[in-house]
Amino acid sequence: MAWMSSYGFCSTPADERAIAHMMSADLAGHWFPDQPTERVQWMTDLWSFYAFVDDQRLEVGDATEPFLGQFVGQMSLVIGQHRSFRRETIDSPLLCALHDLTRRVHEMSTPAQAARYTAGLGNWLMAVLADDKNRNSRDLSNFLVMRLGSIAALFMLECINVLCPEPVPAHEWHHPKVVAAGQAAMLVAACDNEMFSYGKERFLAEGGNASGGEWQSANLVRFLESRGSSITQAFATVADFRNRSMWLWCRLKDQLRPTASPALASLLHAIDYVIAGTAQHHSTSSRYHDPDGQHPHAITFDISYASDDPVTNHNPIAPSLAWWWEQLAA
Template structure:
């Protein structure tokens, strides 16, 4: 692991989208921390520091820089909750390699967001916090927005169960399976479903359900998911524990060394980023105001995810994950205007190759 750690160099990020931040991000963070203290999803000060240190209010404030304050707060609350749940019930803890037990917990979690009063939440602060989120969501969002979030939430939990099943069997998925799983397990679908809620703008069904919009959404989600793989890989090397990650998949199944796997991973990511930009430009001229806002915030989410990850202790700290870190450990972002791979067609990944079919070509 020491050799890999020395050889791993974070590549520059190709993302020709300007950064943005909600002007009330600090106030939203303050209110979110007050909510966290009230719902009590942590047991001690160390856990509290770790949850607050996810900087989730900043995270979502970068996705919706012109969002409605209360709605952005709601979204930030779910992001705080999601990171905490992921750490305690998914990536680590007694459920991290027990799919049988995780599925039971996930079923209860999903039912709480579907029908807030249908599950006893008294003995589980995570269920209680999500119950509170669900009630507030129904006050602030439209029924369609709530339903879209519920569906996205289910997709996330399903993919996490897949990931935990792989871990229980000590199985490294192949590239196509990994990409399919990562689309869901990275949490991008519920996060992007919160864009409509955060902005207070419901995208009409005939637009949101259009295959090209779906392709753009999935491309944005996977770009961010692969970026997170790159950010987390260094941390996992430092912990001497690497698991399911795009780099490990390419090393395991393709026989690549670290340097080659990193080049291939970044190349795939950059091809997907370019596709998102093409689909965004293609959709924008005839988009409604609501869809225009949604598409723009997908891009802000890709950029904001990188800006956030370069600062957050979760990824930037060289110290163990249970230790607090400060700004001195933030990495300086390195950007590039040039994608590392300009191949225009789809990659050899059937799970996502259909996205390229949605691109309109000039005759």
């Protein structure tokens, strides 16, 4: 909260309430319970920044193509050339905050980790542009690839590596099986996020009046609903995608662990925390229960956990992601 306030994001009671409802420290604590305080604080601030941009710019704010193009361009410049900027020379609070996050990554991590963060954040911004421009023309297979990028799920892999003590060696980081495992794990977390976020996004889009009708969203549940699925069917499909990706993640992880370097083993361990922590945090966070900060428990969740593997269909969930499953035999 103090970090967001320092950039002017809590200037009104409504703004302060919105930032508090993100419960960013709770999320960071669930994700990284074993990491140094400095790095957990960085993740807390990063999540506050990401959620603010997502809520106030990409969902209900100025998410028009001209705005996004300029916004993404400015952010890309700041992260790519952060040493050329100083806080006092940047006139945008958002860009100042992003500059601070990037500076801290370079100070607390290795050059390899910082480079991966920079590339991952840039890829997220590019995916946001692709999402905004071409969302309605995509089929499900291509939409899943796009959404993994635009929801920042793939960027989170770079952030997880920043939080680990050492960077994963390049020969492991770029190995197809490691890439597939990490992306499958992030799809698990992304699907959980989509299901928890659906009610928030719909509530805000409809002004607190859930009367149905048309509203735009990149949410996977909404994507399926807009193409003929009922809400029940859409949620069931996303849950199925989530569980099948979880099945794949567990098996690829088991294959990787015996020969993993200490850095890769640390990453695999951290990813497990991120998957579990996403569901634990999202199920209790005010951001998802009380979207506008004025209607406590406007959104409720019915959650169940299974100790037995519920997956019976072990086929790829989409042609674009079939290469993940191919790594099982690689």
